[in-house]
Amino acid sequence: NAGVTQTPKFRVLKTGQSMTLLCAQDMNHEYMYWYRQDPGMGLRLIHYSVGEGTTAKGEVPDGYNVSRLKKQNFLLGLESAAPSQTSVYFCASSYYTGNTIYFGEGSWLTVV
Amino acid sequence: KNEVEQSPQNLTAQEGEFITINCSYSVGISALHWLQQHPGGGIVSLFMLSSGKKKHGRLIATINIQEKHSSLHITASHPRDSAVYICAVPHYGGSQGNLIFGKGTKLSVKP
Numbered sequence: 001n002a003g004v005t006q007t008p009k010f011r012v013l014k015t016g017q018s019m020t021l022l023c024a025q026d027m028n029h030e031y032m033y034w035y036r037q038d039p040g041m042g043l044r045l046i047h048y049s050v051g052e053g054t055t056a057k058g059e060v061p062d063g064y065n066v067s068r069l070k071k072q073n074f075l076l077g078l079e080s081a082a083p084s085q086t087s088v089y090f091c092a093s094s095y096y097t098g099n100t101i102y103f104g105e106g107s108w109l110t111v112v
Numbered sequence: 113k114n115e116v117e118q119s120p121q122n123l124t125a126q127e128g129e130f131i132t133i134n135c136s137y138s139v140g141i142s143a144l145h146w147l148q149q150h151p152g153g154g155i156v157s158l159f160m161l162s163s164g165k166k167k168h169g170r171l172i173a174t175i176n177i178q179e180k181h182s183s184l185h186i187t188a189s190h191p192r193d194s195a196v197y198i199c200a201v202p203h204y205g206g207s208q209g210n211l212i213f214g215k216g217t218k219l220s221v222k223p
Contacts, residue, residue: 033210040215041215042116042198042212042213042214042215042216043198043200043213044213045210045211048210058210088153090155092155097202097209097210097211098143098202099160100145100157100160101145101157101200101211102157103147103154103155103156103157105152105153105154106153106154106155108153
């Protein structure tokens with residue numbers, strides 16, 4: 001049982017480049033989330049999805065886009081990377097809100 | 113919107129000590145999460161509780177809904193308990209909705 005899987009685990013980007021982070025879950029969860037974690041700050045919600053084909057903005061959505069074409073996958077895109085987007089990104093999923101939340105292992109992104 | 117405060121920010125203990133980590137929040141909730149983040153970065157859910165107390169092995173989580181406060185206790189601490197412990201509550205209170213996370217308590221247990 002893989003749980004929540006994120007790829008890639010590490011990436012270095014140049015300013016202005018684009019990339020996509022992939023999150024996959026095999027627990028048939030409805031809700032999926034993308035967070036970023038920065039030193040001295042709690043996890044902050046970027047975007048989330050309450051089901052296949054739906055997405056919504058979280059606390060810090062600027063500079064990111066997401067898609068959930070399949071229930072098991074949630075993609076996070078950076079269209080034009082900026083140094084301020086250097087962070088650790090976590091994907092998570094839960095059956096519904098109010099249920100246990102499961103996290104991926106994180107993706108370390110550096111923008112130079 | 114809820115605000116979450118954890119204390120202490122950092123905690124160093126000797127192996128075997130009893131550990132307490134505190135979490136306070138500002139808007140009434142009926143579900144609170146405790147998470148553990150390992151030094152390698154992975155985050156796992158330890159507890160989700162809405163009242164009273166839950167126990168799993170050497171970990172005990174308590175919550176006082178009226179006082180808007182929760183504690184995580186570790187009995188007979190061990191170096192493998194070294195991690196960051198994070199509490200999270202629904203952003204707008206209640207039991208549903210997206211979570212807001214505390215900044216975490218970094219625990220280091222020395223042998």
